[in-house]
Amino acid sequence: RQRDQSPLKWGSKTQYLLTCVGFCVGLGNVWRFPYLCQSHGGGAFMIPFIILLVFEGVPLLYLEFAIGQRLRSGSVGVWSSIHPYMTGVGIASMTVSFFVGMYYNTILAWVMWYFLNSFQSPLPWSQCPLNDNLTDLVSECKRSSPVDYFWYRETLNTSTSIEESGGLQWWMVLCLAAAWSVLYLCCIRGIETTGKVVYITSTLPYVVLTIFLIRGLTLKGSVEGIKFLFTPDLNELLNPSTWLDAGAQVFYSFSLGVGGLISFSSYNPVHNNCEQDAIIIAIINGFTSIFAATVIYTIIGFRATKQFDDCLNEYVNILMLLNAFDLVEGTVTEINYDEMLQNLNSTISGSEVIQGLDLSTCNLRTFLSDGVEGTGLAFIVFTEAITKMPISPLWSVLFFVMLFCLGLSTMFGAIEGVVVAIQDFKIFPTWPKEVISGIVCLSSFLIALIFSLGSGNYWLALFDSYAGSIPLLIIAFCEMVGVAYVYGIERFNKDIEFMIGHKPNIFWQAMWRVISPLIVLVIFLIYFVNEVSSTLTYITWNPSSENFPVLEILPYPNWVYIIILLLAGLPSLAIPGFALYKVLQKCCCKKTIKKLELNTVSANVNMYDTK
């Protein structure tokens, strides 16, 4: 199922590299990696990260670039070229692209909402709204915080569990429509349009990160944050979950297995040096993760120090003591606070009163390790830090534009994976690409409306945990096994020699044949066993729960397990499923399967004159 002989191609190599960088560098670099780094021993985490980058990330990247460039087709075309029975891998990639694209763009809709709300001063998440009779702040907001309230109530309007749908939230529907429209505008003609947009979407995040780094370093407490992030704890290297998380992060961070990279490299001229490209992209991705982590933690350090200083400002505690014991103003001051507290605590009645007062204790470390990954980092922690910086709306706009660009460039790859697969299958052969892109965007938008329900946040967490994780690991494993053993590593080496002039050296051979598939298999097995053996739970926001504002952990209801099976199982089972279908077709209908011409050197020598 080779594409027609009038190919699309890149306007320039810069466009290709920027598109790949944009595809790989995404929200995970900003809000997953810093958290992993900090929680798995800081600077020590670099060791497993870099090791697995070299042994797992780069070989897989090189593989996808090479097969795309050689077989000159999207994921479906490539796998059916390698072997008709392996077409299922391409179908799995397309399905995963579709699911992931749906929920990923919803996150962009949330970013869009925050962006639109940044054009006012003071920012709406900097203070609590008043209740109806104007006597006090809204109780839900008072008990938690303005940023929590804005996120859970005014943005998501979240229900208390996944079973309560809560109805469509109209403002979210509007933001979803906006996000999908922007995406459609950029992807309308495939790489023709995205190739131009990436000049902005791939470079702007770096500009903004640099601006934030400079701004962050001038704020008090930023160095504390960086120290907290990078202080190495070598004991963490003995913990297997550190290696597991590093491996998973490298894998997901490169957006492998969704077919986008294969598709992008298929537009390259056949003699492009894909080995060099793979190494360059890997280095840029790794560097971006570390750079983003540094920036994030300067700002988190600033926020934590501010909270710590406010907490230390014992004015509130002093007032509480004065009021509780009806002492004359001035008897308790910041200087004698500790003494007085001890004196009052020494009587039985006094200590009872003091216990009931709930005086705050201050610890900088608690503030630093406060809820710092995923949407919590971007929409709660970082937004709060921004409200404490002067000229907050400016920083807010910059931050959310950066997040939007990061996510949008990743979405280009996801859409490319789906649209190209549809074209390869020739489902709508005569329809122009604009229409196919439009159909993909529209149908994804309609299904993604589920994420704009009151329970949408929980659905998204579900998709995030299960639609992308397991199928991608399976696809990556099948890719490597397929190329190394079904296609044949010798044939693959010859292809690479044809493309770039020399055979891949012993390092690559060892990686592709043994080490990288092994690493992916181990990650998959551990992950799979973990998920299957535990009751699956999720966290909810419930204002009427006991520990509010701490998020409540609930188990999933039974019907959700079916959905999880569909999400993770459908793409995974497409691989053996399609193979089975082909076998049945061959046996039952006695049809000779049209064995597609494998793109060996001889078959293609007439396409490009080697000069």
Added chain:
Amino acid sequence: MLWKVLLLLGLSSAWAQKLCSPGASDGYKVRLSINSALGDQAYVWNENEMFLFRATLAFAMRTYSDGQEYDVANVVVCDETPRVSFWFVVTSPLDASLLVDKRRVEEAVRKSRSRINSAFLLTDDTLEFIGIPPTLEAPVAPDTPPWLIAFGVVMGGVGAGIVVLLVSSVVQKIRKKRDGEEETGGKTENEAASDAIYNMSFSDDEPVTQM
């Protein structure tokens, strides 16, 4: 005679004191933080200041309650502490043994809060009536939420862009068809739209993509 008057006075004040007690159901606790509010300019709290308080409260009851002629004597104060805090109750002008309902007192205090505050040069935070929350200033809410305006701008731009791109590709197709018919007379092109721009015969093949 004199001892009868004295007895009556004593009894009535004792009676009044019984009406007012900490935790009284129709009473409120008041707390002042003069030093925190005024710092160096702080005045000393004494009997005269207390008299001013009782007079101010009587004024509030007169103006914002049922219009009866409340007097300083109708505001009874007790349990003063050095913090400065105390309890007060309001008795009815018609019958000194009857207490005015809590809600009427609250209403009167609420409505005249700013007058009471300014009499003592204090604010809602530093002159507290425990149990009567101050009416907070409502934030200015614009008619159209600002985010909707920004949304309109974004969608307008995006919509215009989509229309322009779609129209231009339709125009290109029409133009190509016209040229194609003129030139070759009937050569059908496979119109997969991805190929609308790039024509094989004109592409210059380079072995390596230039930067």
